[in-house]
Amino acid sequence: MSKFRVRLTLIFIILLGLSMLVAGIFTAKLSENKYIVFLEDSTLHEIAVIQAVTDLHKVGSEQELTAYYDEQAKKLKSTLQARITFISKAGKVLGDSDHEPSSMDNHLNRAEIAEAVKSGSGSEMRLSDTLNEQMLYVAVAVKDDNSQIGFIRMAMTLETVDHSVRQLWVLLLLGLSVLFIIAALISYRIAHNLTRPLEKITRVAHQITHMNYRSRVTIRKKDEIGLLGEAINTMADSLQLQMNRIQEDESRLKSVLENMMSGVVMIDRDGRIVLMNRSAEDFLGFTAEELLGKKYDEAKQQFELTKLIRECIESCEHIRDEMIFYFPEERILEVNVTPMSQSDEEWAGVLIVLHNITAVRRLERMRSEFVANVSHELKTPITAVKGFAETLLAGALDDKEIAKSFLQIIFDESERLNRLIGDILELSKIESKRIPLQFSPVEMRSLVERTLHMMRPEAEKKHISLEMHVEEDIYIEADEDRLGQILINLLSNGISYTPDGGKVKVKIEALHSPTDRDNEYERIRLTISDSGIGIPKKDLPRIFERFYRVDKARSRISGGTGLGLSIVKHLVELHKGTIQVESEVGIGTKFLIDLPVIY
CATH class of the missing domain: 3.30.450.20 (PAS domain)
Known part of the structure; x- marks a missing residue:
């Protein structure tokens, strides 16, 4: 049971209990007052009877009158079952049914006597000094020709009244208890019917405050509470719709920010x-x-x-x-x-x-360096051509031997300039991916044989032996011309930087992984190694940069442009492969290229 229901039930019970208690007290008091009025009326009638049967005009001495009225009081008590007192005009007790008159005080100052003096009759309830009981006293003035000659007082105990009132209170309390229990049950039922829907609405409201927007109030009646529940459900629908939109917007914003x-x-x-x-x-x-x-x-x-x-x-x-x-x-x-x-x-x-913007600034720096390098590389052969041409024009043309050597130098520098421009254009096309690759199955052994045959005359000039170790039936999906260009550039580098009598090797093998079955493989490795001068470790990270030369003097002698390895790297990446270099100074250099079998 909820606290609210308990409080509401207690309020109902307290209000009903107080109402019934007030009503009971009022009823008891009203009954008691009516009973006392009834007693007063009946007592007045009995006093009238006493007046009729008693000689109130008797004359005689005080002792005779006391004896007479005292005897009459005792006789009347046995008949009326009440205390009878005869009082003189002066307030002296002449006779009493319960006490000796001579021992009793003057009664003229008693409230009922004083009221009877004024209005002819009087009554009062008080504790009797002689009997020590709560008594009802009723007094009537006895008159003779409109003059008072004495008083007759009749007193009766209120024990009967108290007993009746106690019975009334018992009955009233029993009735109130039964009514209280019934009222408590009815109050609980009313409170239950009132609070249960409110408790459900409150529970749903709490769930909504804890972001459970799917909670709804079950509506059974279309009364005020039902309308309240319907309003709660409408609010929950609106909140759920708004929260869904907020969560979607928040999710989009978070996704945008995170990505x-x-x-x-x-x-x-x-x-x-x-x-x-x-x-x-x-x-x-x-x-x-x-x-x-x-x-x-x-x-x-x-x-x-x-x-x-x-x-x-x-x-x-x-x-x-x-x-x-x-x-x-x-x-x-x-x-x-x-x-x-x-x-x-x-x-x-x-x-x-x-x-x-690191990459942007790096590209800008590379572009600046590229422009500077290109300018420098182009300036060298152009300066040579211009210088020797000026020498020839100045008169060296007359000496045939000198003219011939100068013209040969001009031709060589022109060839070098042509290769440089060709490599720059080639690299530019490769980097901008403007060269479409024509992929087709390539048998590696025949490709290597053709390439070595092409490079052998250049190698024989330096007495360099070319060797190949290629496994049988190794195929790869690639652009055959570009793959041959990779081999030519690397072999040319190996021949250029290998001393006379050295050795350059080409090795191609399949790379097997633990998941391969039936000798299948997904990648192959091309290894081009030489016994040349090697590359210092500090230069290894930069050898694929454009125009970067390890030995600038030897490169110029051999006519290298400094773009070959950069072209190789870009062509390997276009084939979704990787290239690595291993080298030791004085021992040689090894290039390792891993390519996927299927593009």
Whole structure:
């Protein structure tokens, strides 16, 4: 049973109990008063009878009168079963049915006698001094020719009245108890019928406050409580619809924030970090759990960012800047700090948007370096061509031997310039993916044999032996021309950087994994190794960069452009493969290329 139902039941019971108690007291008092009035009336009638049967005009001495009236009082008591008292005009007791008249006080000052003197009759209820009982006294003035000659008083005990009143109270209490029990049951039933629907409505309201918007009130009647329940259900439907929309919007917003490439940080009006997406965590090197709730100047961020936020707060204007962050790794970030305000233009905080522009700046730097390198590389052969041409024009043309050597140099430099321009155009097309690859099954052994046959004359000039170790029946889906270009560039590098009498090897093998069955394989490995001068460890990370040369003097002598390995790397990546390099100075270099069998 709920507390509300208990309280309501108790209120009903208390109100009914008080009402019945007041009604009972009123009824008892009314009954008691009516009974006493009835006794007074009957006593007056009995006194009238006493007047009729008693000689109230008797004359004689005081002793004679006392004896007479005392005897009459005792006789009348046996008949009327009440105390009879005859009192003289002066208040002296002449006769009494219960006591000796001579021992009794003057009664003229008694209330009933005093009232009888005034109105002819009087009554009073009091405790009798002689009998020590609650008595009803009724007195009547005896008159003779409109003059009072004495008083007749009749007294009867109220024990009968008290007994009747007690019986009445017992009956009344029993009736009240029965009515009280019935009223309690009826009150409980009424309270139950009133509170049960309210309890259900309250329970549903509590569930709604705890975000259980599916809870509903069961409506059985179309009364006021039923209308209240219907209103609760309508409110729950509206709240559920609104919460679904809010959750959908929140989910979309959260998904957008979490998948944004830009970092987003929000700071509230108190300067505390309240929002931070995943990209911001990566950029700043701290998790959201570490920063949320902290003030921006206590978040262990670098001083420049803190200063930028403070400037935005003080100026209330958008600020943009670029910063280099060194933790967790070096990167360049574009920082946009924007002040936020609510609809009433009240200050709401700061929104920080971080863009990682490291790749952009790196590309810009690479472009600048590429332009510089291209300019430098183009300038060298053009300068040579121009210088020797000027020498020939100045008169060296007359000496045939010198003219011939100068023309050969001009031709070689022109060839070098042509190769350089061709490689630049080739690399540009490959990087922009403007070269469509024509994939087809390629048998690797025959491809390597053709490539080695093509490169053998160049190798024989330096007495370098070319070897191949290729497994039988190795096929791969690839662009055969581009795959051959990869082999040619790597073999050419190996021949160029290997001393006379050295060795260059080509090895192709299948890479088996534990899940392969029946000799099936998903990848193959091309290994091109040489016994050349090797590459220092400090240069290994940069050898695939454009125009990067380990030995610049030897590269110029061999006519290299510095773009071959960069082209190789891009072609391998177009085939969804990977390339690695292993090298030791003075021992040789090994290039390892892993390619998928099926593109």
